[in-house]
Each structure stands twice: as structure tokens, then as C-alpha cells.
Amino acid sequence: MSNCSFIVIIMSSKKFSRNKQEKIDLIYKTFFTLILKRGYHKTSTNHVAKSAKISIGTIYKYFPKGKEDIIRKYFEESMKHFFKRINLISVNNKNIREFLNHFILELYKNHLENKGYIIAFRSAIQSDKNLLNSQKKEVFIFFKNMAQELRMTNESFKQIPEKKLVETFIFIYNLINAILYHHLSIMELFDTDEKIIDFLSNLVIFSLNYLRET
Amino acid sequence: MSNCSFIVIIMSSKKFSRNKQEKIDLIYKTFFTLILKRGYHKTSTNHVAKSAKISIGTIYKYFPKGKEDIIRKYFEESMKHFFKRINLISVNNKNIREFLNHFILELYKNHLENKGYIIAFRSAIQSDKNLLNSQKKEVFIFFKNMAQELRMTNESFKQIPEKKLVETFIFIYNLINAILYHHLSIMELFDTDEKIIDFLSNLVIFSLNYLRET
Amino acid sequence: MSNCSFIVIIMSSKKFSRNKQEKIDLIYKTFFTLILKRGYHKTSTNHVAKSAKISIGTIYKYFPKGKEDIIRKYFEESMKHFFKRINLISVNNKNIREFLNHFILELYKNHLENKGYIIAFRSAIQSDKNLLNSQKKEVFIFFKNMAQELRMTNESFKQIPEKKLVETFIFIYNLINAILYHHLSIMELFDTDEKIIDFLSNLVIFSLNYLRET
Amino acid sequence: MSNCSFIVIIMSSKKFSRNKQEKIDLIYKTFFTLILKRGYHKTSTNHVAKSAKISIGTIYKYFPKGKEDIIRKYFEESMKHFFKRINLISVNNKNIREFLNHFILELYKNHLENKGYIIAFRSAIQSDKNLLNSQKKEVFIFFKNMAQELRMTNESFKQIPEKKLVETFIFIYNLINAILYHHLSIMELFDTDEKIIDFLSNLVIFSLNYLRET
DNA sequence: AATGAATGAGAATTCATTCAT
DNA sequence: TATGAATGAATTCTCATTCAT
Numbered sequence: 001m002s003n004c005s006f007i008v009i010i011m012s013s014k015k016f017s018r019n020k021q022e023k024i025d026l027i028y029k030t031f032f033t034l035i036l037k038r039g040y041h042k043t044s045t046n047h048v049a050k051s052a053k054i055s056i057g058t059i060y061k062y063f064p065k066g067k068e069d070i071i072r073k074y075f076e077e078s079m080k081h082f083f084k085r086i087n088l089i090s091v092n093n094k095n096i097r098e099f100l101n102h103f104i105l106e107l108y109k110n111h112l113e114n115k116g117y118i119i120a121f122r123s124a125i126q127s128d129k130n131l132l133n134s135q136k137k138e139v140f141i142f143f144k145n146m147a148q149e150l151r152m153t154n155e156s157f158k159q160i161p162e163k164k165l166v167e168t169f170i171f172i173y174n175l176i177n178a179i180l181y182h183h184l185s186i187m188e189l190f191d192t193d194e195k196i197i198d199f200l201s202n203l204v205i206f207s208l209n210y211l212r213e214t
Numbered sequence: 215m216s217n218c219s220f221i222v223i224i225m226s227s228k229k230f231s232r233n234k235q236e237k238i239d240l241i242y243k244t245f246f247t248l249i250l251k252r253g254y255h256k257t258s259t260n261h262v263a264k265s266a267k268i269s270i271g272t273i274y275k276y277f278p279k280g281k282e283d284i285i286r287k288y289f290e291e292s293m294k295h296f297f298k299r300i301n302l303i304s305v306n307n308k309n310i311r312e313f314l315n316h317f318i319l320e321l322y323k324n325h326l327e328n329k330g331y332i333i334a335f336r337s338a339i340q341s342d343k344n345l346l347n348s349q350k351k352e353v354f355i356f357f358k359n360m361a362q363e364l365r366m367t368n369e370s371f372k373q374i375p376e377k378k379l380v381e382t383f384i385f386i387y388n389l390i391n392a393i394l395y396h397h398l399s400i401m402e403l404f405d406t407d408e409k410i411i412d413f414l415s416n417l418v419i420f421s422l423n424y425l426r427e428t
Numbered sequence: 429m430s431n432c433s434f435i436v437i438i439m440s441s442k443k444f445s446r447n448k449q450e451k452i453d454l455i456y457k458t459f460f461t462l463i464l465k466r467g468y469h470k471t472s473t474n475h476v477a478k479s480a481k482i483s484i485g486t487i488y489k490y491f492p493k494g495k496e497d498i499i500r501k502y503f504e505e506s507m508k509h510f511f512k513r514i515n516l517i518s519v520n521n522k523n524i525r526e527f528l529n530h531f532i533l534e535l536y537k538n539h540l541e542n543k544g545y546i547i548a549f550r551s552a553i554q555s556d557k558n559l560l561n562s563q564k565k566e567v568f569i570f571f572k573n574m575a576q577e578l579r580m581t582n583e584s585f586k587q588i589p590e591k592k593l594v595e596t597f598i599f600i601y602n603l604i605n606a607i608l609y610h611h612l613s614i615m616e617l618f619d620t621d622e623k624i625i626d627f628l629s630n631l632v633i634f635s636l637n638y639l640r641e642t
Numbered sequence: 643m644s645n646c647s648f649i650v651i652i653m654s655s656k657k658f659s660r661n662k663q664e665k666i667d668l669i670y671k672t673f674f675t676l677i678l679k680r681g682y683h684k685t686s687t688n689h690v691a692k693s694a695k696i697s698i699g700t701i702y703k704y705f706p707k708g709k710e711d712i713i714r715k716y717f718e719e720s721m722k723h724f725f726k727r728i729n730l731i732s733v734n735n736k737n738i739r740e741f742l743n744h745f746i747l748e749l750y751k752n753h754l755e756n757k758g759y760i761i762a763f764r765s766a767i768q769s770d771k772n773l774l775n776s777q778k779k780e781v782f783i784f785f786k787n788m789a790q791e792l793r794m795t796n797e798s799f800k801q802i803p804e805k806k807l808v809e810t811f812i813f814i815y816n817l818i819n820a821i822l823y824h825h826l827s828i829m830e831l832f833d834t835d836e837k838i839i840d841f842l843s844n845l846v847i848f849s850l851n852y853l854r855e856t
Numbered sequence: 857a858a859t860g861a862a863t864g865a866g867a868a869t870t871c872a873t874t875c876a877t
Numbered sequence: 878t879a880t881g882a883a884t885g886a887a888t889t890c891t892c893a894t895t896c897a898t
Binding site: 035038039040041042119122123125126127132136171174175177178179181182183186187189195198199202203206207210214 | 249252253254255256333336337339340341346350385388389391392393395396397400401403409412413416417420421424428
Binding site: 463466554560602603605606614626630631634635 | 820
């Protein structure tokens with residue numbers, strides 16, 4: 001690591017490179033915060049610029065198609081981050097139940113932290129069907145990789161055919177998302193974090209049994 | 215022509231209220247159809263007028279606050295219609311399981327028929343929190359009435375305290391809505407109507423047991 | 429005529445119909461006047477609205493694609509008007525020389541009256557090649573019709589094959605336009621109207637001889 | 643690497659001014675090429691920078707007023723170059739007809755090679771009348787010099803008064819430009835290079851006769 | 857000298873809403 | 878009542894230009 005410190009200094013001296021990521025993150029943060037307050041279609045790029053105290057030109061420099069691009073690029077970044085976190089769990093957990101609980105918890109944290117983005121995403125797919133398809137593909141690829149990995153490292157998963165495993169993961173992922181979104185953005189189903197997570201955990205077990213039987 | 219003029223006057227005096235409701239229904243239909251095609255925030259009142267071949271003035275005559283009013287008034291009407299249909303079932307069904315299946319089926323049909331409206335409603339609540347509260351109130355009142363009625367006419371429900379019964383109904387209602395919306399507008403969870411309904415039916419039974427135990 | 433006066437009153441009572449054409453003409457006039465003053469690319473739709481004291485929405489009501497549409501629609505109208513005027517001449521003139529002089533005079537008047545439009549047209553074709561093609565087609569159709577008519581009614585033209593006649597007209601039309609545009613918008617070639625018209629008239633005779641010989 | 647550093651320093655001290663002119667030429671070339679593709683008002687300095695793979699700062703270093711300056715400076719340079727080429731002819735040709743043909747050919751080549759610039763110039767003069775006046779002055783000075791020279795070295799020109807000669811040259815220059823521009827940028831008058839040049843050549847002879855007689 | 861991030865005025869365009877007819 | 882022309886604030890987006898590095 002100490003060998004790298006010099007390189008780090010050289011890299012950070014590269015013009016604007018640090019500011020650049022800071023600006024992008026500021027745009028994300030401001031945009032999704034405003035969406036939480038005023039809703040997607042009442043949040044304009046000019047609002048974001050004014051609120052973030054940057055110029056409108058800067059937003060269009062990094063996101064040439066405006067709002068649509070902010071969502072699309074955040075989607076790409078957030079998927080990677082989220083899946084990285086999920087992956088860390090999968091390797092270390094051998095018990096399915098334990099793994100599921102972690103998975104649900106991560107999804108829950110993700111929803112809490114990205115509420116504005118999730119609302120934006122759901123608004124954007126209304127007029128941009130490609131966005132939804134992109135997401136479906138990413139989700140498929142991720143769970144395919146996860147299934148392959150789990151089947152290689154874990155005896156409990158080895159018995160289930162890969163295709164079935166992937167389909168099941170995607171189903172569970174969508175089921176949890178459906179309920180979490182409703183709980184967080186439409187109407188609270190339970191009054192504490194623990195309760196909703198426990199409910200989802202049991203619901204997933206139920207669903208897995210249901211899927212197995214049918 | 216002169217022969218007809220008297221008839222026309224007579225007819226129009228009768229037709230008047232019918233025409234009004236026809237126009238309103240045409241506005242609803244056109245608005246929600248356009249939303250399905252282009253999304254909520256790309257559907258303007260002017261578009262609706264052009265597409266429905268009526269004047270923009272007419273829309274503002276019946277819905278003085280535009281899009282917001284269309285959604286709000288349709289919400290009021292649709293709630294009444296939907297609850298009427300549910301009520302017809304509740305009176306005639308004594309078996310809980312049977313009742314649930316009907317309830318789910320009605321919710322499913324409602325979602326299918328009102329997809330555009332449901333998308334519109336979810337977009338509108340982002341910037342109009344009152345709309346969501348109105349809905350919560352209506353839902354509460356309806357299930358309170360339903361609970362009272364069921365407890366009076368049905369032995370199976372009499373054992374459950376009214377408050378608990380109402381809460382449970384509301385929970386089930388929201389749970390089903392969450393999953394149906396995701397299934398119909400975000401990503402298909404099952405490939406046939408029967409499968410999703412059967413899954414929901416079992417899911418509700420599971421949830422009722424889960425709620426009873428906790 | 430007196431029989432028609434009643435009809436005229438009825439027609440003018442038709443909502444906005446008179447204002448509509450007035451507004452359109454006002455937009456044309458204002459737009460082309462501003463272009464003369466500030467050039468095409470420094471004349472914005474908002475400028476036109478402000479200068480004409482109408483709202484920007486009105487411009488986009490009649491010209492949904494903005495500046496491009498103003499030019500395109502004026503082009504269509506002006507071609508018709510111009511060709512109508514030319515046609516009136518062709519029928520009444522049997523002497524080719526006399527006909528040419530009228531033709532040149534009409535083109536000259538057209539250029540003088542539509543200087544702003546001609547500048548706009550030449551700017552617009554830079555990024556809208558269709559506009560130029562449309563014009564070529566219209567010019568071709570007009571001169572084809574004119575050639576047919578002249579060959580039917582006039583002995584002097586009967587000897588020239590139709591195709592040759594059309595090509596010659598188009599050539600002359602373009603040659604005159606080239607020189608008139610330069611004279612009026614780039615640099616004066618002669619100091620009086622009479623001189624430029626006389627020069628063009630002789631130039632056309634020269635060109636016709638040149639074309640006949642080659 | 644260290645072996646080369648000295649050479650690099652030596653070279654860069656020599657290359658410096660050459661690099662500067664290379665950059666300027668690259669800007670000219672890129673700008674006028676883009677104008678041919680997209681038109682003057684859709685070609686921005688930022689586009690030029692991106693397309694030429696230099697920074698926008700470099701463009702503003704050499705052309706502090708942006709597009710306007712590029713055109714103005716190219717205008718100055720190109721006038722000199724063009725007039726140099728014309729001058730070489732004038733000295734070597736004693737026959738007026740022969741001289742004219744060379745003159746027309748040079749103008750034609752100039753138009754072909756500088757199409758983008760010519761479009762740009764005509765767009766720029768719309769909002770920058772000084773540009774047009776500068777050009778008129780340059781043209782006047784050039785033809786005055788040329789007239790003086792020709793009258794000194796050539797018997798055929800000696801008979802014509804200087805003022806008349808200058809005016810005639812300017813007239814011919816503008817006439818040819820008018821037709822060439824139309825032919826190359828609006829509508830083809832002839833299908834080969836030879837034909838348009840022959841036509842122009844005869845046209846100029848005609849015009850000279852016409853001017854002499856009036 | 858060269859870079860390119862950043863700016864913000866201003867252009868194009870949309871859309872909810874009003875109002876004369 | 879019904880119409881749809883008219884409005885103009887608000888939105889998206891571009892582009893000439895500046896300036897820190």
C-alpha cells in the first residue's frame with residue numbers, strides 16, 4: 001500500500017478528477033432528495049442545479065439527456081454497488097435461512113437509502129421502457145452468476161438446477177421489492193423495521209415452499 | 215330539418231345528463247389509455263382533449279383542476295364501484311377462504327381494468343399527499359363497515375375483535391395491491407392469471423396465520 | 429356581389445377565423461422583418477413573439493416546429509402566390525421577349541418584398557435539406573404546367589420540346605435568382621431597379637441563345 | 643526516454659510556431675467541414691473543439707471572439723492567397739479572353755475548396771455587417787492594384803480608364819460569385835465543371851459588351 | 857500554452873389554464 | 878354549455894465564453 005501513496009498523489013493532481021465525481025454525486029443526491037420532496041415530474045433539472053448550487057450546464061455535461069440520464073447512470077452504479085454487497089454475504093453464509101435474512105436486510109437498507117431514486121426509476125420507466133429491460137437484464141445476469149457461485153461452493157444449493165435457482169432468486173427479489181416499495185412509499189404494513197423484515201423473511205420461506213410444491 | 219327540431223329539443227333535455235356522464239367517462243377512458251401508452255407526466259390535458267375529440271374547455275368544465283381532478287374524481291367513483299362489488303361478495307359468502315378468493319379476484323380484475331388509473335394515482339400522490347390520505351380514509355371506512363357487517367352476519371368473524379379485523383383487512387388489501395402492481399406494471403411474477411391468483415390466495419392464508427401468531 | 433354580403437357576415441362570425449389568418453400573417457411579417465435586422469440565427473421564436481406582441485404559445489400553435497415551420501409554410505404559400513402572378517402573365521403575352529420582361533419583373537418584386545424570407549430560406553436549407561428538395565419539386569411542377577400551357581396556346585413555344593422548355597425555364601429561373609439575391613443581399617450590381625432588370629433581361633436572351641447553340 | 647528529452651526540447655523550440663499554424667489550420671478545416679455537414683448555426687465552437695480533438699480553450703486562444711473571429715481571420719488569409727494566385731495569372735497573360743478564363747477557373751477552384759467557408763461567411767454577414775464592408779474594401783483595393791498593374795503592362799487595358807476598369811472587375815467578380823454560389827450550394831445549373839466554366843466565360847464576355855454599350 | 861470543467865444567458869418547446877365567442 | 882384560440886410560466890437543452898489548473 002505504501003508503494004502506492006505516490007501514485008495516489010499523482011492521480012489526485014489530475015485536473016478536476018476529484019471535483020468531477022463530487023459533482024456527479026452532488027447531482028445524484030440533490031436530484032433524489034428533491035424527488036422525495038416534490039415528486040419526479042415536479043423536479044426539474046434547473047431545480048436540481050439551483051438547489052445543488054451548480055450550473056445547469058454542469059448537469060448536462062455529465063448527463064447529456066438530463067433527468068433520464070441521471071436515473072440511468074445511477075441505476076448502473078447502484079446495481080453494481082448493491083450486487084457487490086450481496087455477493088459478500090453469499091460467500092460467507094452456508095445456511096440458506098441466514099443468507100435470506102441478510103439478503104432481505106440488504107434490500108431493505110437499499111430501499112431506505114435510495115427511496116428517491118426508486119421513485120424516480122418507477123416514474124422514468126413509464127416513458128422509457130428500455131430502462132426496465134436494462135434492469136431485468138442486469139438482475140438476470142447477477143442472479144445467474146450468484147446461482148453458479150452458490151452451486152459450486154454450497155451443498156444445499158447444488159441439488160437445485162441452475163435455471164430453477166435463477167428463476168427463484170428473481171422471483172424472490174421481485175416479491176420483496178414489491179412489498180418493500182409499498183411499505184416505504186405507499187402505506188406502512190408494519191410499524192418497525194424488525195417486523196417488516198421478519199415478515200418478509202417468513203414470506204420468502206413460505207414462497208419457496210409454495211414454488212417447490214407447484 | 216324543421217321537422218326534427220322539436221324532437222331534438224325534447225331529446226336533448228333528456229339526453230343532457232347522459233351526455234355529461236358520457237363525456238366524463240370518455241375523458242377518464244382517454245386519459246388512462248394515454249397514460250398507459252406515454253406515462254403520466256407525458257400525458258397532458260391538451261393531449262386528452264385532442265385524442266378524445268372534445269375541447270380542452272370541456273375537460274376544465276368537469277375537472278377544474280385538470281389532471282389532478284380527473285384522478286381524484288375517478289378515485290372517488292372507482293372506490294365506490296369497487297367496494298360495491300366486494301360487498302356483494304361478502305354478504306353471500308360464509309366461508310372465509312371462499313370470500314378471500316373472491317376478494318383477490320375482484321382486486322385482480324380491478325387492477326387489470328384500471329392499470330392506467332393506478333399508474334396515474336401513484337404518480338399523483340408524489341406531489342399530492344392528500345390524495346394518499348383520502349384513499350387511506352376511504353379504505354379504512356370501507357373495511358370498518360365491512361368488518362361490522364361480517365361480524366354481525368358471520369359466526370367465523372364474530373370471534374375476532376373489530377379493530378383487529380379492520381387492521382387485518384387493510385393489511386391484506388395493501389399486500390395484495392403491492393404484489394399485483396408489481397406483477398402487472400413492473401415485472402410478471404407468474405405467467406398466467408390463475409397462477410398469480412392462486413399464489414396470492416395462499417399468500418394471504420399464510421399472512422393471516424403469521425399475523426395471528428405475532 | 430350584393431348577394432354574397434350576408435354570407436360574408438356569417439363567415440366572419442366564425443370564431444377566431446379572421447384573427448387566425450391575421451396572427452399567421454403577423455408572425456410571418458415579424459419573423460422576416462427581424463431576420464432582415466438581426467439575421468436568421470439571431471432571431472428566436474421568443475423574439476418574434478415579443479416583437480409581434482403575441483404569446484410564444486400562439487407561434488407554436490400555428491407552427492409546431494418553430495422557425496423551420498414558419499419558413500416551410502411561408503414557402504408553400506409564397507410559391508402559390510408567386511406562380512399565380514406569373515401565370516396571369518403567361519396567358520396574356522404572346523411575345524417571348526415581353527413575357528420574359530414580365531417574368532423578371534415579377535421575380536424582382538418578389539425578391540424585394542420577401543428579402544427576409546429569402547435569407548431565412550437560405551439559412552434553413554443548410555440544416556434541412558428536404559426544404560431545398562421541396563422547392564425543387566415545386567419549381568419543376570410549376571414550370572412543367574407552364575410549359576404545357578404555353579405550348580398549347582402559343583405558336584412560338586410549340587416548336588420547342590416540352591422537356592427542353594421546362595429545363596430552360598428552370599435554368600433561367602435559377603440564374604435570375606442567383607443574381608438577384610447577390611444584388612439585393614450581398615452587393616449591388618447596379619444602382620437602379622431599371623438597370624438591373626434591363627441587364628437581367630439581356631442576360632436571359634444571351635443565355636437562351638447560348639443554350640440553343642450548345 | 644532520457645536520451646530523447648534533449649531532442650524533444652530542441653524540436654519543440656523550432657516546432658513551436660509550426661504547431662501554432664497547424665492548430666489554426668486544423669481549426670479552419672474542422673470548422674468549415676462541420677458547416678458543410680450541419681450548417682453554420684448548428685456548428686458550435688465546442689463541436690469544433692471535440693471534432694478537431696483540441697480543447698475549446700485553444701480555439702479561444704487563437705480566436706478570442708469564437709466563430710466570428712475564425713471567419714474574419716480566414717477571410718483575411720484567404721483573400722491574400724486568392725489574390726496572390728490571381729496576380730500570378732494577370733502578369734503572365736496578355737490576352738483578355740485568356741486572362742478571363744484563368745480568372746474564372748481560379749474563382750471556381752476557390753469556391754470548390756472553400757464551400758464551407760463561403761456558407762459561413764454568408765451566414766456571418768447577416769449579423770456582422772462590418773464583415774461585408776471589410777470584404778468590399780479588400781476587393782476594391784485588390785482590383786485597384788490589379789487595374790493599375792494591368793494598365794501599366796498591357797496595351798489592351800491601357801485604353802480603359804482606371805475607375806471604369808476597377809468597377810468592371812468588381813462587377814464581373816460579383817457576377818461570377820453570384821452564379822457559382824447558386825450553382826454549388828443551391829442548385830446545379832450545369833452537370834459538368836467544363837460546362838459551367840464555359841458558360842461563365844461567355845457570360846462575362848456578354849456582360850463586358852453590355853457594360854461597354856450602356 | 858493548453859486543457860476542459862464550469863458557467864449562465866438564452867433558445868426551443870410544452871402544457872396547465874383562461875377567456876372570448 | 879361547448880369550443881378552441883390564446884396565454885406565459887416553466888421546462889429542457891445549447892452554446893459562447895471564462896478561468897482554474
